[in-house]
Amino acid sequence: MSVSDEGKSLEHAHVEAAYARWAPIYDAVFTAVMKPGRVAAAAAVEALTRPGETLKLLDVGVGTGLELPMFPRAARVTGVDLSEPMLAIARKRVAELGLDNVEALIAMDAMALTFEDDSFDAVVAPYVITVVPDPRRTLDEIARVTRPGGEIILVNHVRQESGPIGWIERWMGAHSHRLGWRPDFPWSIIGDWAAAHPEVTLVGRRSLNPLGLFTIARFKKSRR
Ligand SMILES: C[S@@+](CC[C@H](N)C(=O)[O-])C[C@H]1O[C@@H](n2cnc3c(N)ncnc32)[C@H](O)[C@@H]1O
Structure with a gap:
């Protein structure tokens, strides 16, 4: 599957191959x-x-599953991922750490x-949003399964529009199919998606370290 977007697109086959390579390291x-x-996502x-x-x-x-031990035990967690090699490591982590609040880890396309x-x-x-072939469709799916009144918490690398880091990100964007993510991902993809979806409201957005490279954004899905 290939979905063209602003900048380079990723394909499922590329993403799966990339994460099969990344999994051991x-x-x-x-x-x-x-x-x-x-840490910011778990705090949210x-x-x-x-x-x-x-x-x-x-x-x-x-x-x-690096974030799984960070979630409060009151959270009953279902995790999904496209990559079986990545999930195998998550399952091992859950067993080793005795994370009995993790209810399921399932191979599934976001x-x-x-x-x-509303599940x-x-x-x-x-x-994740910078990794999937079609970020908007993924956001649609995330919003669909969130219950009214629930929250959507996204953490992403979002490209810097100017300066040396922005230049490096654009250069790396040309190699995103091997990396398995898009270093040149613009905030506008998420911002424009949210603007077109009145049922979701941005309730918080801030940059994170290192160097403000990452962004956490929280959306609330309105009650019907
Ligand atoms: C950069 S890793 C993030 C993993 C983890 N959340 C973390 O913080 O370390 C991106 C993950 O998204 C997964 N992924 C990519 N495309 C996907 C898709 N279409 N559906 C589900 N998972 C996908 C990859 O297999 C990979 O495990």
């Missing part, structure tokens, strides 16, 4: 640099929990979620 390379985003989930209540959480693009509408109290997608 993913944790060594990406644990620290992307930790602030995972924590803020949604109420004493004595559980929260049904979907983690889209759970990968090797652009075609098999869950019913989850919250959906997190850490470092």
Whole structure:
């Protein structure tokens, strides 16, 4: 499947091949640099929990599950990912750490979620929207499975529009099919999607370290 977008498109086959390559070394390379985003996403989930209540959480693009131990135990987590090699590591992590609040880790395409509408109290997608072939369709699916009144929490690398980092990002964008993500991903893809979806409202957006490279954005789905 290939869906053209602003800039380079990614294809499922490229993404799967890239993450099969990344899986054995993913944790060594990406644990620290992307930790602030995972911590921020987990804190946003924590803020949604109420004493004595559980929260049904979907983690889209759970990968090797680096964020799973960060979620509050009140979150009953379902994780999905396209890549079996990444999921195998996540399953091992869950078993080793005894994360019994992780209910399921399922191979599934984020652009075609098999869950019913309004299934989850919250959906997190850490470092995923820049990876999928069709970000808008993925956002549609995430919004569909979020219940009215629920929250969508996105963490992404968003390109810088000027300066040396922006130049490097644009150069790296030419190689995104091998990297498995789009370094030149513009915020406008998410912003324009949200503008076209009155049922979702941006409730917070801020840059994260290192160097403001990453952004956390929280959306609320309105009650009907
Ligand atoms: C950069 S990793 C992020 C993993 C994890 N959330 C983290 O913070 O480390 C992106 C993940 O998205 C997954 N992915 C890519 N395309 C996908 C799709 N269409 N559906 C589901 N997962 C996908 C990849 O397999 C990979 O595990």
